[in-house]
Amino acid sequence: MKIERNAYAKINLGLDVVGRREDGYHIVRMIMQNVNIYDTLTFEENDTGDINLSIPGSDLPLGKDNLICKVANQLKEKYGVNKGADIELIKRIPVAAGMAGGSTDAAAAYLALNELWGLGLDSGELCELAVKLGADIPYCIIGGTALAEGIGEELTVIRDMPSCYIVVAKPSIGVSTPWVYKELDNKGIESHPDIDGVRSAIEDGDVHKICELIGNVLEPVTAGEHEVIGKLEKILEDNGAIRAFMTGSGPTVFGIFDDKTTAEGAYNAVKESGLAPQLFLTTPINPGHKR
Secondary structure, three states: OEEEEEEEEEEEEEEEEEEEOOOOOEEEEEEEEEEEEEEEEEEEEEOOOOEEEEOOOOOOOOOOOOHHHHHHHHHHHHHOOOOEEEEEEEOOOOOOOOOOHHHHHHHHHHHHHHHHOOOOOOHHHHHHHHOOOOOOHHHHHHOOEEEEEOOOOEEEEOOOOOOOEEEEEEOOOOOOHHHHHHHHHHHOOOOOOOHHHHHHHHHOOOHHHHHHHOOEOOHHHHHHHOOHHHHHHHHHHHOOOOEEEEOOOOOOEEEEEOOHHHHHHHHHHHHHHOOOOEEEEEOEOOHHHOO
């Protein structure tokens, strides 16, 4: 039996930090949105009991430290699975980009191995397991458009984001998420985005209002250290983006457009700038509607 799954990237349509737990985890309120940029994973059962991961053309780790392998070993141990799996990952989502690339691959592993090994777990049970490995993984299991609270694991599915075009630009730099949160703690938050307002704008289908209200409290930290973020946002907005923002802890920037021709022009302008080696023209997506 062979199973193939697409693992979709996410952007943040709003990211606020509202507190910190005693264990150090930050308490967040975020609007998460899948976009049509995806990795492809193939899973095939084997009788050896081994978990064999291959990632052609990538130098990502293949052993027990890879999240995909952690998922497989967690399921094997908890449910006494004797079978193994041969897993191939075709990587397209930028790495260390604020787009949940590792988390979405892990989510695909939960969903596929649940089916491959006949575990019969529902999405709620998978999410309970997933949060132990990463706070973004439960969202990636559910997908679509969602309000994420707590440390990211408390999810409320909301209406799909209205149709639009999104240019996603990943500069060549990498950003450490723990460093960004540590700096945020040191510097503090000057203003909090209106997460409830963003949610209302999504439910009203108003792209312009969404763009008016989006905010990300992590952006001043990352953009303050890496001026390329502001440069990319300016190129996108100068070329017709309603607004441009950073996703997650960065450094990836995205611009939202209400027509494809304008988005294509902005894509070309970013390409000509040479500031973003990884560049995509995409749309919002709800993968649940494709399963």
